[in-house]
Amino acid sequence: MALIELSNVEFSYGQQPVLRIPRFTMEKGERLFLHGPSGSGKSTFLEILSGILAPQKGEVRVLGQDLAAMTSSQRDRFRADHIGSIFQSFNLIPYLNVRDNIALGPAFSSVRRKPAAELDKERDEMLKALGIDHLFDRPVTRLSVGQQQRVAVARALLGGPEIVLADEPTSALDEDHREKFLKLLFELAEARGTSLIFVSHDRSIQRLFGRVEALSSLNEVKA
Numbered sequence: 001m002a003l004i005e006l007s008n009v010e011f012s013y014g015q016q017p018v019l020r021i022p023r024f025t026m027e028k029g030e031r032l033f034l035h036g037p038s039g040s041g042k043s044t045f046l047e048i049l050s051g052i053l054a055p056q057k058g059e060v061r062v063l064g065q066d067l068a069a070m071t072s073s074q075r076d077r078f079r080a081d082h083i084g085s086i087f088q089s090f091n092l093i094p095y096l097n098v099r100d101n102i103a104l105g106p107a108f109s110s111v112r113r114k115p116a117a118e119l120d121k122e123r124d125e126m127l128k129a130l131g132i133d134h135l136f137d138r139p140v141t142r143l144s145v146g147q148q149q150r151v152a153v154a155r156a157l158l159g160g161p162e163i164v165l166a167d168e169p170t171s172a173l174d175e176d177h178r179e180k181f182l183k184l185l186f187e188l189a190e191a192r193g194t195s196l197i198f199v200s201h202d203r204s205i206q207r208l209f210g211r212v213e214a215l216s217s218l219n220e221v222k223a
Contacts, residue, residue: 001064002025002026002027002061003026003027003028003030003062003063003162003163003195004024004025004026004049004061004062004163005023005024005025005026005059005061006021006023006024006025006048006058006059006060006061007022007023007058007059007061008021008022008023008057008058008059009021009024009048009055009057009058009059009060009068010055010056010057010058011044011048011053011055011056012056017221018041018044018221019041019044019045019048019055019219019221020219020220020221021045021058021218021219021220022220024218026195026197027195028162028193028195029193029195030195030196030210030211031186031189031195031196031198031209031210031211032195032196032197032198032209032210032211032212032213033198033199033200033205033206033208033209033211033212033213034197034198034199034200034213034214034215035199035200035201035202035203035206035212035213035214035215036199036201036214036215036216037201038201040215040216040219041215041219041221042167042168042199042200042201042215043167043199045199045215045219046085046165046167046197046199048060048067049062049067049083049163049165049197050079050083050085050165051067051070051075051076051078051079051083052075052079054067054068054070054072054075055068062078062082062083062163063082063162065078080108080109080111080112081109081110081111081112081161082111082161082162082163083161083162083163083164083165084105084155084156084157084158084161084163084164084165084194085156085164085165085166085167086149086152086153086156086164086165086166086167086169087152087167087169088167088168088169088171090148090149090151090152090169091152092140092148092151092152092155093140094139094140094141095139096139096140097136097137097138097139097140098127098132098135098136098137098138098140098143098151099123099136099137101140101151101155102123102126102127102151102154102155102158103119103123103158104155105154105155105156105157105158105159106119106158106159109159111159112158112159112160112161113159114159119158119159122158122159123154123158126154126157126158126188127154129184129187129188130150130153130154130184130188131150132147132150132151132154135147145172145173146173146177146181149169149170149172149173149181150181150184152169153169153181153184153185153188157188157189157192157194160192160193160194161192161194162193162194162195163194163195163196163197164189164194164195164196164197165197165199166185166196166197166198166199167199168199168200168201168202169181169198170182170200170202170205171200171202175204178202178204178205179205179208182205182208183208186208199215
C-alpha cells in the first residue's frame, strides 16, 4: 500500500481550476522535492494532502484512508495524528516560549501524545540536535529567523508523525544555511521513520532529495 495515493483529484477556487491530478503516489520513507513557480498550486497541493482542503472530485488516500470522504472534523483529527507541517512563515505562537511552541505539535493528538517523560526526552534530544537547547525558555519573538525555523521543525516532528509537509521553509536562508538545515531535517525525519514532502520554487537544493517532481508534470491545469 502506498503511503499517499491521489486519483483523479480536481480542485478549483470558485470557477478557477487550480489542480487536476490524474494520479500521484508516494511510498513510505521517500524524501520528495516538489518544485514549481509561485502561484502554480504548490501550497494548495499540500493543503489537500493534509486535509485542510477537500477536493471537489477524486480520492486522496493517505495511510490507506480517503481524506476526500471524511468530514472536516475527521480530517482535522487525522492531520493531528499523522501529519506534521512546516510553514513558510513558521506560524509560531508569539506569546509562547520555545518549549511551549514545540509541545503544540502532539498536543491535539492521542496518537502522537506519549507519556510526559518520554515526550520531554524526545523534545530535549531534538532541541540539542538542532542546536537550540539553550533557548528552551526564550520567547519565540526573541529568536532569529533560523532559530524560529528550527523550532518549527521540532514542533512538526515531535511525536513521530508518519508524514511532514514543508512549504518553502528555507526561503529566508542563504545557501550554506539551507543545506545545513536540510541535513538536520533529513536526519531527524529518518530517525523517526517520517516521510517528507518539501515544496519550493528554489531548485538549487533539489539534488539533496531522493525524488524530484515538477508540479506541472502532475497537474493538468497549467499556470
